[in-house]
Amino acid sequence: MARPMALATLVHPTGYHTASWLHPQANAQASTSIEHYAGIARLAERGLFDLFFVADTPAARTENLTAFSRMPLFMNVFEPLTLLSALSGMTRHIGLGGTASTSFGEPYTMARQFASLDHLSGGRAAWNVVTSANDYAARNFGLDRLPPHAERYARARECVDLVKRLWNSWEDDAFIRDRAAGLFFDPAKQHAVHHEGTHFRLQGALNIARPPQGHPVIIQAGASETGRDFAAQTAEVVFASETSPGDGRRFYTDLKGRMERHNRDPDSLKILAGMPVLVAESAQEAEDMHAELQALIHPEVGVARLSMDLEADLSGLDLDAPVPEERIPQKARFHQAYFDHIVGMIRNERLTLRQLYMRYERGNRTVRGTPTTVADIMEEWFTGGACDGFMLMFNLLPRDLKGFVDSVVPELQRRGLMRENYAGRTLRENLGLFRPPHPAAG
């Protein structure tokens, strides 16, 4: 077969749907239960997923707490690197991807921890490089507010470049462990880094061997112009958030097109379409399952989520009337695409506030139906050149992942779109990404 589709899943503890934690089948303790996460990772591994992925924000909300208590995203979760390290010993094949922000951390520590995870997992680590998008995280790191978008990306560029150089501190065969000569490493194969940049200064070498993958897989999900350029330059996996195959194709062509400027082969970057999916035995059952979760959304949550992404306070407004024009800010500070999407809905569709938040709820655009329907839609995206694979979100975990693994995966295999077993040992090999050679290697 041609290259099989890549499959990743974004794992929020009880599921992707804001109200999932309220569902009777949800595990109330999920967010700090390693057994729960291990079950999900093993299930995804049974389904031959390439990547188990966790998002992150290094902060808990401290305001508007009643609303956030109704949608407890990131309020009580494992830290990604520690979580993925624990999972490395509980899984064998699946890639382990986590988010870390370049706006707050130290490059040496990030390089070290991801390299360590790559060694622990035998070459299955991936780093989702984000610049963060809120002030309340910034305040946990000595800042009053998040630096402007352009500055964050400049820092991200410098950080990723530095981290990659740190991963190359040693050539692949530097640690010779030659007992006869009494040399643990070949001194000529260390390449210390000397960096004097705008955001970072560093002189030294990483204290761990070059990662099994050469370097952990770099993921990016930037949607802005700057974000896309950054991805074209450095990312090996991109999570896309387009919602139609047409938009997906345009994004795909645009992003792969940008890579030439950076002398990169378009095949060295895999674009995974973000897609919430829900499969059931019948179309009606899928609708019912979907409606059941939608009905659990508390109005306060719906309004708060909208407020967050519109960057405006919509509380206190009539739920059954449209959002007044004067409540809409002039421009987005944090996330342009979310902002534009909401403003578009308000201006073009004249929805009531309630209709707006139900429509905006991220579970709402769930691709749903029978295994055949879901496989059809995935096939259309994949063979139509809109993606190299999918970043799937499951509204309720582990239920919806299990349904997918048991029914859609075999269907995709029958169609020759998915492999029958893990082809490689490392995440890179499974994704069909080349292993970056060490710059000093002949």
Added chain:
Amino acid sequence: MARPMALATLVHPTGYHTASWLHPQANAQASTSIEHYAGIARLAERGLFDLFFVADTPAARTENLTAFSRMPLFMNVFEPLTLLSALSGMTRHIGLGGTASTSFGEPYTMARQFASLDHLSGGRAAWNVVTSANDYAARNFGLDRLPPHAERYARARECVDLVKRLWNSWEDDAFIRDRAAGLFFDPAKQHAVHHEGTHFRLQGALNIARPPQGHPVIIQAGASETGRDFAAQTAEVVFASETSPGDGRRFYTDLKGRMERHNRDPDSLKILAGMPVLVAESAQEAEDMHAELQALIHPEVGVARLSMDLEADLSGLDLDAPVPEERIPQKARFHQAYFDHIVGMIRNERLTLRQLYMRYERGNRTVRGTPTTVADIMEEWFTGGACDGFMLMFNLLPRDLKGFVDSVVPELQRRGLMRENYAGRTLRENLGLFRPPHPAAG
């Protein structure tokens, strides 16, 4: 029985002895083999050890590489938090302690990662708080050199205080997960931290529930006046490095005496005497095993280790003559106790350079002999009021740990000095440390 002795072990990949990696029984791949570490942790767990501990320096040497290739300490190792997280799923009872320096990291991230480890392990995390002691680590974090001793400890105090407050971001029962009311947490039970200090600024709450242990166990190993005061104020476990029961008793009395000033019960701090041990069936066999490793020390290594701790370059000197007085610096910048110890040996004993480094090699003071001999010495320290337990170092791993677990542990149990099984679920419970109540708890 009275409180049983606490047992910890400091794990360097192939063992504590500088030359251990050269031994035919050493696992050449040890330093990045999780199976190797897991084997050691499980073995220690079989021996009912309280704590598996890894030291750390966030840096690799970049100078004098031939010498360091002959003693590859910290040149190629897992990062502690990722390593311990992986081990959390591979062990059930033993505490997992790791070193992190307060001189370079972000308190929010340190608080988060140790809290996450505590949740992953069901309450088995411990943090060895160090201020680091070399310039080459500082250069990985944007500094030209390490800040002065007093400043490092001031920063450490502020950091530990802030981290503890972050661990108290939520009351123990904050996450009510009340589906009927639709509230995941009780908003009144979040206690956000507002901190404007000398070294750190932070406004926010940790995004993980209060750790199972209330907070992870705080370890310290400061030897200086400032270090001891800091330990008396905040540590719950202290690694001592005295080498005779008399000195041990003096240190013990001094440190526990300092606690009163901080209104702390002496029993809330456990002092573990650092002790390299080697057990064999006969005294002669133990001597032979010891000599075998000592003979593997390369002169370049012996001299480099001395140079490091004397903070002077001793290379090029005649190995069979005493160290000339003019090579001795006026005072130590990094580690006063090591410095004083070496200067004392040079001035008082007139050893040759070769004798000096053989004597100074940390494996040299290994307590060794039959199970009875080793148990006798431990009993003398323990019952004589020189310690609450031991931080044991094994020169060759897993060999020497296995010998200890198989022979000395049963002997200590027969003498009523060690328990027969793990008494508690958490590290705190096993050590007999109380769980810190949340400040807001009635």
